[in-house]
Amino acid sequence: MRTAEIGHLLRLEWQLDRRQKHAWGSMALYVVSTVYVCYQGVRHLSDVPVWNALFWIVVLFAAFNALARSFQREDAGRQLYLHTLASPRSVILARTLYNALTMVALSLLSLGAYALFIGDRPLEQAQLGTFVATVLLGGIGFAMVLTLIAALAARAGNGIGLMAILGLPIVLPMLLSVMKASKLALDGLPLSVTGQYLGWLVAIDAIAVALAWLLFPYLWRD
């Protein structure tokens, strides 16, 4: 594994994103508008299960929207150029890592907007630290599972529609464990109870990244 190469690729991603500031803007706007639409539908929610479920639906679709970008923005020429420079495994690891960082920012933004509009009543009796950790782990987990799917959808020459079809059934196990963990954290249960679900989450992440590492070279070459 080439750490230096991954570092360069990460920096490249960062620079590309800095050059296209509207990309960040569009992701943030997507989250805020989704939350605002939810707010128009439900106003304030204090029912913990519904609050929890709606929150994760918002994060899930924000993830789909944000991650679909990661392989779509390059044209064939730039892809070929990257192909000659870097090994595919470095590319997928760098992208996954970068997407994970993106999702950290995005899920925190979602949480902020959601608590502001939909209400933070459920957070009052929650184990706040565990809950925020779950949110971060969930966002990172979506990135780990969906990065390869984004690559697949982009290679198939099809946009976010195909990504949703391919990704939803695969991300469901992760979504269920993360919803369960965050529900427990919201109910104020200690880390010793929630930890089991977070452990599964990390295990699923590890498996997904290992599979992506194994499989991506077959997607990369044409």
Place this chain on the structure above:
Amino acid sequence: MKGGWWKIGTVLLLLYVVIVGLRTPLAPALVHASVDRIAPGPVSFDIKGYNTHFTEGSVTAWLENDGQQVCSAPVEVLADDRARVTVTVPQGFRKPLTSVWVFTAKDGPIALHDAFFTEGLGDGITGTPCRPGGKYLRSGLAFPDRAILNETIRNLFFHVPMWFAMMALMTIAVWQSVRVLRSGSLEADRSALSAVHTSLLFAALGLTTGSLWARVTWGGWWTSDPKLNGSAVTVLIYAAYLVLRGSIPDAHKRARLAAVYNVFAYALMLVFLMVLPRLTDSLHPGNGGNPAFSTYDLDSSLRAVFYPAVLGWIGLACWAYTLTDRTERLNALAHEAHDR
């Protein structure tokens, strides 16, 4: 017929499963008592049996509460499956639920567990054993008769092995996808597609048999249950696989991308099927605190049909897969000839 022995074996196994699985009677059992609450004093009630033989030989009945027995007066037999039991209920049973037992010369001891809500509880009675000694003649294979399941217990030989067959085909599909990734062979890609098509057929069969079974036993066509969610996700994944294939015109690219998705999805699906049952309770036997079928298959009569059924259905699935694969190959050849 070179190499066709396993097809003959499959046919024989499934014939055995259908004949023995559908013709074997349920073991004799008591299904109903006309009274559901007893209090100290004389009580008389009718019991209803299923596959019982009350008219053949003498019939003895007794109540049992926490291991203590109270014998009944002579039983009045009304029919092979109906009898009237008269018994004097003592004061002082320990537990709130009392069972009724019947012993017949042909069926042996059979019970209706926890049949009566019991009044007049105390510290126990001075009971006497009521079960007659001597042998009884229960002949041949019989499946356990469980409340709620009753005759539908036979669906075990169809519903469950169909899922096993589906998983076997999906494993074949993944293996073919790995071959695609290693060699880029379009033939392996076609085999993977054939396996997925056939496995979806078995998923449909498993869903149909399961849905009917759920309607009869649980009261709904679809329940919120981890196994059902697991099967729904599995079907969605493979439907997505077909959509992915449909969206790529180039054959080599299609083969590669579909293989990548298949391997990725299969591995995560296996994780899902392992994790999911621990997230929520299930109505399925062997999950969520429910006893598995094996716990009441005391004489292994279910196993004697279930294991052959698993082999038979997997054999049938493999056979269907090879036929689909060959048809697809012929279609591809015909296509080529037409193009030329």
